[in-house]
Amino acid sequence: MSILKQLKTISSNISILYVEDDQTLLESLSTYLKLIFDHVDTAEDGKSGLEKFNQNKYDIVITDIQMPNMNGLEMIEAIREKDADQEILITTAFSEVPYLIKAIELDVNGYIIKPINFDKINTTLYKVVSRINMLHENERYKTKLEEMVKQRTAENLILQKEKIDNYEKTLLSLVELVEKRDTYTGGHSLRVAKYSRLIAEHMNYSKEECDLIYSAGILHDIGKIETPDAVLLNPGKLDELQFSIIKEHVTTGTKMLSKIPMYKEHSKIIAQHHERYDGKGYPNGLKGDEIIPLARIMIIADAFDAMTTNRIYKPKMSLSSALEELDRFSGIQFHPEVVKVAIEVFKDLTLEENIIQLPATEMEKKKFAFYFEDQLTCTYNKTYLDLFLIQNKNTKKAKFINVLFIHNYGIYNDKYGWDKGDLLLKSVANLLRKHYKESFIFRLHGDDFAIVTNKKVSIDLSIFKDLVSKSNNLIRLEYKELNIKKEQIGSLLDLEKLLLVDKINI
Structure with a gap:
C-alpha cells in the first residue's frame, strides 16, 4: 500500500489549519490536503491564523514562516503559550536559516522543505498523524491494565526517539548546508569527529564519551551558519576584521546547541574548541586545565585536520611534519597529555590525498571567481x-x-x-x-x-x-x-x- 493510501486510511477526523501568505501555494497545498483530510481551514497570515486557532481545535497546524501582520514564529510562540503539545509543522527553505534555528527552539514537530515535494509531505504527515493517533489511543487506554501502560510507555519512547531523530536530522542538514556553502572545507567536520573519537578511545574514555565527542565533532562548526558569505566563502587568507567575524561561530554554535537539552554536553565541548593551553585562544582565553578534557582533544583534532588539508593559501603538511608541529606546540597551543596520545594514534594514519580547495562544480567556480x-x-x-x-x-x-x-x-x-x-x-x-x-x-x-x-x-x-x-x-x-x-x-x-x-x- 502506498504511503498516500496509508495516510488517508489513518487520517479520518484529523483537522488541519494551514497558514500561508502565498496565494498560489495556499490554494495548491490546501486543495491537496483536502483530498486527504476531512477538515482543512486556511489563513493568509499569522494574525488570522492565530484567531482561527483560538476559536477552534486543530490536530495539526502547518505554517509558513515569513508572513505579514504576524509571522509564523510569532504565531507559534502564541500557540505554544496556549497549548505546549500542539502538533506544528513549518514550511521553510534553506535560505531561511535564522528562522529555522528559532523554529528548533520553539520545538516544532517537523519541517516541510520548499519547493514543495508532495511525496515528502505525505511521509511527514504520516509520521505526525501516526503520532497523534497513538497519543489519542494512549488517552483512551490510560486507565487500563498496567501492562497496557507499559506498552504505551514503550511507544512513547519510540515517539521521543523520533523527535530526537528530527533534531539530529535538522542539525546535520545545517552542518551539510555550511559545508555546501563553504566547499573549501568540505568533509572537515567528519574528519574532526573521527580524529577526536580515535584519541578519546586511546585515552580510555567510555563509549558514551567517545560517542559524545564524535557527534560534537560533527557539529563543532555549526555556528558558521550565521557567518556572512563574504567571510565564509573567502578561500584566501582572512584579514583582521574577517577573522574577528568568523571567530563568532563558536559563540553562535554554543548558544544554538545549549538551548536543546540533548545537546547541552556537546555545546560545552564546542564552546572551547578554539581555546589554547597557553590561554591565547578564543572566545574566553581559557588555559591549561581550565579547558575541559574532551575539548582538549577536539582542539588537537581540529588543528591536525587543518594542518593536513590543502588550502589555497597553504599547502598541506605531510603526516610526519604535522606530528612534529603537534609536538612543537605541546604545552603552548595543545595540552601535553593529549599530544602524547595523539602522536601515537596518528602516526600510522592514512591521510586522504585528494582534499583540495580548487573549484569543481560550476557554482564553486562562480564563488571562486568572486575573489580571484x-x-x-x-x-x-x-x-x-x-x-x-x-x-x-x-x-x-x-x-x-x-x-x-x-x-x-x-x-x-x-x-x-x-x-x-x-x-x-x-x-x-x-x-x-x-x-x-x-x-x-x-x-x-x-x-x-x-x-x-x-x-x-x-x-x-x-x-x-x-x-x-x-x-x-x-x-x-x-x-x-x-x-x-x-x-x-x-x-x-x-x-x-x-x-x-x-x-x-x-
Whole structure:
C-alpha cells in the first residue's frame, strides 16, 4: 500500500489549519490536503491564523514562516503559550536559516522543505498523524491494565526517539548546508569527529564519551551558519576584521546547541574548541586545565585536520611534519597529555590525498571567481597567482611561466583613451584563452599577463598581429619564459624579483 493510501486510511477526523501568505501555494497545498483530510481551514497570515486557532481545535497546524501582520514564529510562540503539545509543522527553505534555528527552539514537530515535494509531505504527515493517533489511543487506554501502560510507555519512547531523530536530522542538514556553502572545507567536520573519537578511545574514555565527542565533532562548526558569505566563502587568507567575524561561530554554535537539552554536553565541548593551553585562544582565553578534557582533544583534532588539508593559501603538511608541529606546540597551543596520545594514534594514519580547495562544480567556480577573477579580462588576478605559486610548491603541477609584456600600453591609452585600452586588454586575454586552453592565465600589474603551464610552451606572438596592426604598430608584445623549479619561484614576490633583476618593469 502506498504511503498516500496509508495516510488517508489513518487520517479520518484529523483537522488541519494551514497558514500561508502565498496565494498560489495556499490554494495548491490546501486543495491537496483536502483530498486527504476531512477538515482543512486556511489563513493568509499569522494574525488570522492565530484567531482561527483560538476559536477552534486543530490536530495539526502547518505554517509558513515569513508572513505579514504576524509571522509564523510569532504565531507559534502564541500557540505554544496556549497549548505546549500542539502538533506544528513549518514550511521553510534553506535560505531561511535564522528562522529555522528559532523554529528548533520553539520545538516544532517537523519541517516541510520548499519547493514543495508532495511525496515528502505525505511521509511527514504520516509520521505526525501516526503520532497523534497513538497519543489519542494512549488517552483512551490510560486507565487500563498496567501492562497496557507499559506498552504505551514503550511507544512513547519510540515517539521521543523520533523527535530526537528530527533534531539530529535538522542539525546535520545545517552542518551539510555550511559545508555546501563553504566547499573549501568540505568533509572537515567528519574528519574532526573521527580524529577526536580515535584519541578519546586511546585515552580510555567510555563509549558514551567517545560517542559524545564524535557527534560534537560533527557539529563543532555549526555556528558558521550565521557567518556572512563574504567571510565564509573567502578561500584566501582572512584579514583582521574577517577573522574577528568568523571567530563568532563558536559563540553562535554554543548558544544554538545549549538551548536543546540533548545537546547541552556537546555545546560545552564546542564552546572551547578554539581555546589554547597557553590561554591565547578564543572566545574566553581559557588555559591549561581550565579547558575541559574532551575539548582538549577536539582542539588537537581540529588543528591536525587543518594542518593536513590543502588550502589555497597553504599547502598541506605531510603526516610526519604535522606530528612534529603537534609536538612543537605541546604545552603552548595543545595540552601535553593529549599530544602524547595523539602522536601515537596518528602516526600510522592514512591521510586522504585528494582534499583540495580548487573549484569543481560550476557554482564553486562562480564563488571562486568572486575573489580571484580579474573583473576586466576575466582571467585570474595576481592575488590568485600568488596563492597558486604557494600551492604549487606542494603540488608541483605547474612547471613553466611565460610572462607576456605589452609595451607602450600607456602611450596607447593616452592616444586612444581608456575604453580602447580596456578593449585591447580584453582582446589579448581572449586570444590567450583561445590558443592556450590548457594553461592558467593571470593578469599581472595592469598591462602584463602570466601564462602558467605544466609543460614547456612557446608563446606565438603572431596571434596578436591584428591587434598590433590596429594600433598602427604602436604597441609591441614580447614574452619571457621562466622555469619554476630552476628559478625557485614559490610566490608572486619571487616572480617579481626575477623580473626586476632582468630589468623588466612589470
